[in-house]
Amino acid sequence: MRRYLKRPRWLVVVTLLALVAAACTSATEETTTTSGGDDGETTTSTTAGGDGGDGDAEKPQIVAALSDTPNVVEPHTFRSTSAYAVTKALYQPLIELAVEEGPDGMYVGTYGEDRGAGAESFEVTETDDGLLGTFHLREDALFSDGSPVTADDYKYAFDRTMLAEHSYITALLPLIGISSPDQVRVVDDYTLEVETDAKSPLFERFMTFQVFGAINQEVVEENATTDDPWGATYLTTNAAGSGAYILESFDPDREVVLVPNPNYWDADSLLNSGVTIRTVPDANQRALLVQRGEVDIVAGIPPKLLAELEDDPNVSIISRPTTGVHYLGMNQEIAPLDNVDVRRAIMLAVPYDALIEQVMFGYATPAQGVVTSTMATHDPEIGQQYAQDLDAAAAALEASGVGEVNLVLGVRESAGTDQEAAVLIQDALRQGGITVEVEIIPDADFAARLNAGELPLFIHDWFSWGEDPFYQMTFLTQCGSFVNYARFCNEEYDSLVEEGKFTLDAEERQEVSSRTQEIFFENAVWAPLWSTDRTLVTGKCVTGLDAEYTNVPGFTHVTKTEDC
């Protein structure tokens, strides 16, 4: 036996030694290096103008692992959540929320207090029919290729949102009273006017959205084709913006590397030498990576896991309430949900508090309506009525006159918390006399069935950019809206929403909003489950996250403190 094992044994020993040597090499260094460590090496792409990298040598490189994969970086097409984080870094809008660093290292601002970004200054005045925004652009703002950012480039971006076939922004602009490219005018190279035909309090917030950031018209038109005159194919994997970063490399589903724009007018405000976003599909692995310091920021950690991370001194959980809403929708076109008493029974049977405690582990706030409890004009007197009351639910069911109620509740396969919530809701409804079958559906199929109105009950979520109540009501609940999956239609409600959209007076807005919330509750359109907090987990030394109107994380202020 020894003779015939001699060679294989030698081979096995050598192989094992090689593996051990490989495992032991730089084991400790690897842990810090992959977080961007202290070497701060910047891989700056070659662009015209600016030295690009030497000044960033002392600033840390940031590594993020986000919850989904950046699929495209075209600024006017709908894209994944992480792709929005990337394009926010690449394209600079005219103005931004004025954020300042708070005591906890987070950059926050007061909604309504905005400041210049691509524009050095701006004024918004009322006209007879609407609002006129006059934006005076910075004359030192440059694209990454060194060409100046002019009013024509912003005009090009606005035109693109309205005229390009692939743009989804056409659905948003009517909310601020813009329907034609003629309403955006170039006064001179550095002055842009945007005039609306309605007075919307959302106008200024919209101007902070990344989708209206300047686009280098010359570069895009060089890469456009007859079939693709707006250069959508080119911008799917390339950038032509004037933001704080440029796209060094982009491998969809794998990695995005952002490096500082060497010609950015406010380069000193960047507190890092670049950001690498890697795709790590599994939330548990993302958590382990941030705990071990191999990444600096992770997103998409489920609430249960967040609760476990609370005791880890190596990480920080940055959590902030938002105005997004998670809801149980009831399709009124499917019997017996066309009966308001049946809907009311369901709405009153849902265990709202239990969902926040047991599914969201406290990382959510009660929604209490389509105008959530965290949103401006929320009426708490109406909102508090969204509470579990099994007796009232049973009474409503009896009043409906409907016998046995059996319904399907559809939830998305990718949404773990929705599935957990569905189980609690199913149990609660059973106690209220309603039988629910939970169906976990692949996302694409879920979307198809939802659009086709085939799901009687469903759990879905929404976040409104700008966090405005009438924006929220328009999309989610106005008759005929594509995402009004509950198929709710009420003339008075719709009329009030239209009125509130273009009311500037705060008191009037509140009055209109309260009435719409009342109608919404009376019609038992939804069971609004919760408003998810925006939660990111970072290494303990990481600071500088920001919060603004779109809830999309920004990277410019993110850095690592040395004394932590």
Added chain:
Amino acid sequence: MRRYLGKRLLVSLGTILGIVVVVFFIVRVLPGDAAAVRAGPYANEERIEEIRQRYGLSDPLPTQFVRYLGNVARGDLGTSIRTEGSVTAELLRRLPASLELAFYSVLAACLVGIPLGILAAAKEGTVIDKAARVFAVLGSSMALFWLGLLLIFFLFYRLGWFPGPIDRLAVTTPPPPTITGFYTIDAAITGRFDVMVEAFRYLALPVITLAFVLAAPILKMVRAAMIDTLQSDHVRTAKAMGVPWRQVLLRDGFRNALIPVTTAIGIVFGYMLGGNIIVEFLFAWPGVGRYAYNAIQNNDIEALQGFVIMVGVLYVALNVVIDLLYAWIDPRIRLGGKATV
């Protein structure tokens, strides 16, 4: 031998054509509206229809089929509705990662499974044989994701012996110039031995995860084939004539057991060719398995088609290689006789 190869190639072409036709129809019965997912929540019916038109999803099925056949013949596997990129390019970009993982996993599985299998056969009925069989049972019954989670938790998180599940190299390490697409080999060729070591370190945990499970069927097949061969007349004759035991075992025994063993290794490697979705998901490995997972989630028809066709073609090619190996192992096949295994 040439006739044999010619026949195999002809059969392979027919198989590939069958795969191309079948996959077209299979992916189209999957539920879900990829255009609606792609359009996003702000889209209306017009916008969704525009996307359908752009990707030809609204065309009649025969039109789609003819277009599809023409494209495949030109090597164009279509456009991903999710990334708007070329499916061919995206698959080719990801394939080396999956192949590298598959190669080292199968290699490790063979390095463990073959010697253990030989040992178990040579020591049939002893404690060594029993231990090998326990190992095989463990490997066969082990859940890949569970083993992977354990390895990550203990060897990365707790002990820090290996890097975390975040791709093939560290964020700050530029990949080596592409020659084969295997980071380990390309780094060695270009003299970047530090990168080669790092690539091996990132490979270690997913390879161990896969190799543990893959070694089991290899071990079992080697053991069974060796026991069978060692009981054959020619081996007993060799022993009786005083041929050294080592020579009997390796030259007479193992050589004859190679055909079923090659089949087992081929099946294992073929299984790996499609990219192991679970392992690639767990270890954030940027291979074709993860690409397929994303395609399924988003009903990305052309990406899914492209993936299935690519795996089918690779599997057919692998089988041709295995058949050639048979011919090399067994001279009776080369000389036109029948192999009796």
